[in-house]
Amino acid sequence: MSEVSNDREYRRRALAKIHIAKKELGLSDEDYRELVRSAVPGKESAADLTDGELRQLLDRLAQLGWRARLPRVAERPLPPMVWKARELWLQLYRAGKVQNPSWASLGRFAKRMTGVGDLRSLDVKQATVIIEALKRWLERAG
Structure with missing residues (x-):
């Protein structure tokens, strides 16, 4: 798999996690955009973020208490x-x-x-x- 494909896959998974976190944390669209702005000043949408900025946003969501679920095969x-x-x-x-x-x-x-x-x-x-x-x-x- 090429590096570009790996980057796309990371981005796809990161965006999915972010939107799952938004739902699980019960964030309104306004709250979500404020969260994005607080994690990455000047940006309002996860779609506009670089891979590094996506990591920053995921870290911020973790600080708020959200945790990604384990893959089903790994769940006890x-x-x-x-x-x-x-x-x-x-x-x-x-x-x-x-x-x-x-x-x-x-x-x-x-x-x-x-x-x-x-x-x-x-x-x-x-x-x-x-x-x-x-x-x-x-x-x-x-």
């Missing part, structure tokens, strides 16, 4: 306790107490509660902390 199965937390998270979403039902949003909640944002890496104690917090929140929500 989620423990049953994580599925329980997910169900409670979705109940809170249906009750109008959580704005974003995504796995990424639950991961950010887990990170605030335990310091561990990768749900696959939670131990039993950490998962219990999250589940109990979600149960209490759901009780308060009625």
